[in-house]
Amino acid sequence: MRRAESGESVVVIAHGDHVADVVPSGELDRLRETIEVLSDTDLVPDLQENLADAIFANVDGLTLCRECAANRSLPRIDLAAGLEGGGSVVFLEFAAPVDHAVAQQVAEQWRTAAGDAEFEEVRRAAQMIDAGYRKSTPWWGRCDLNEAHIRRAADGRLVLIDIFCMDGAALYGKILEDVAGVHRRIPRERMRYALDIPYIARENSAAEILALRKAWARAAG
Numbered sequence: 001m002r003r004a005e006s007g008e009s010v011v012v013i014a015h016g017d018h019v020a021d022v023v024p025s026g027e028l029d030r031l032r033e034t035i036e037v038l039s040d041t042d043l044v045p046d047l048q049e050n051l052a053d054a055i056f057a058n059v060d061g062l063t064l065c066r067e068c069a070a071n072r073s074l075p076r077i078d079l080a081a082g083l084e085g086g087g088s089v090v091f092l093e094f095a096a097p098v099d100h101a102v103a104q105q106v107a108e109q110w111r112t113a114a115g116d117a118e119f120e121e122v123r124r125a126a127q128m129i130d131a132g133y134r135k136s137t138p139w140w141g142r143c144d145l146n147e148a149h150i151r152r153a154a155d156g157r158l159v160l161i162d163i164f165c166m167d168g169a170a171l172y173g174k175i176l177e178d179v180a181g182v183h184r185r186i187p188r189e190r191m192r193y194a195l196d197i198p199y200i201a202r203e204n205s206a207a208e209i210l211a212l213r214k215a216w217a218r219a220a221g
Contacts, residue, residue, distance in 0.1 A: 061162055062090065067125040073118045075151070075159045085192025095151030095159050103147040106158060110145050126163060133164070138185045139174070141165040168199040172212055179219040188219065 109115040
């Protein structure tokens with residue numbers, strides 16, 4: 001496996017098929033930990049039944065999939081597992097990007113409540129989940145239905161993935177300003193992966209990333 005840098009994707013192949021893209025942030029140790037978890041045949045069944053209540057993960061997306069179980073507008077979850085430190089790993093059925101015109105059509109259906117019954121079930125559930133997280137989760141962002149979150153599954157149906165987001169700009173600004181204050185709201189031990197998400201590599205310069213890591217390290221001192 002080659003090393004991925006700056007949010008670059010690593011293709012996952014299973015039995016000769018492209019099944020997923022893993023995006024580490026320039027480090028492979030997180031991926032190794034995931035592989036160790038998924039290789040534990042005694043642990044995996046328990047993890048499947050007891051999804052971790054993780055911040056900085058797809059817990060909100062998992063909530064949506066549970067609320068709308070078997071809904072064809074959502075991807076199938078093959079495995080969801082909690083990781084030590086407040087993260088999680090989720091394996092979904094493979095779904096490919098769609099072209100811009102298709103994404104625009106789906107986004108318009110979402111905006112105007114003009115989808116079919118299953119699509120509308122997902123939209124209503126997502127709005128309720130979004131409202132709940134806005135009240136309970138520090139630095140919550142929004143329900144973010146952009147083009148990257150609209151995919152086509154192998155059977156041809158359109159599915160929505162990863163449609164919730166944190167307010168990354170506000171969170172990372174607060175880390176620079178008052179990292180101790182961040183940890184008063186979210187315990188440090190639940191934020192192991194806070195600086196290891198693609199948003200960092202995508203939106204920040206090398207100098208900004210270094211400043212974030214220095215601010216984070218000061219809190220541990």
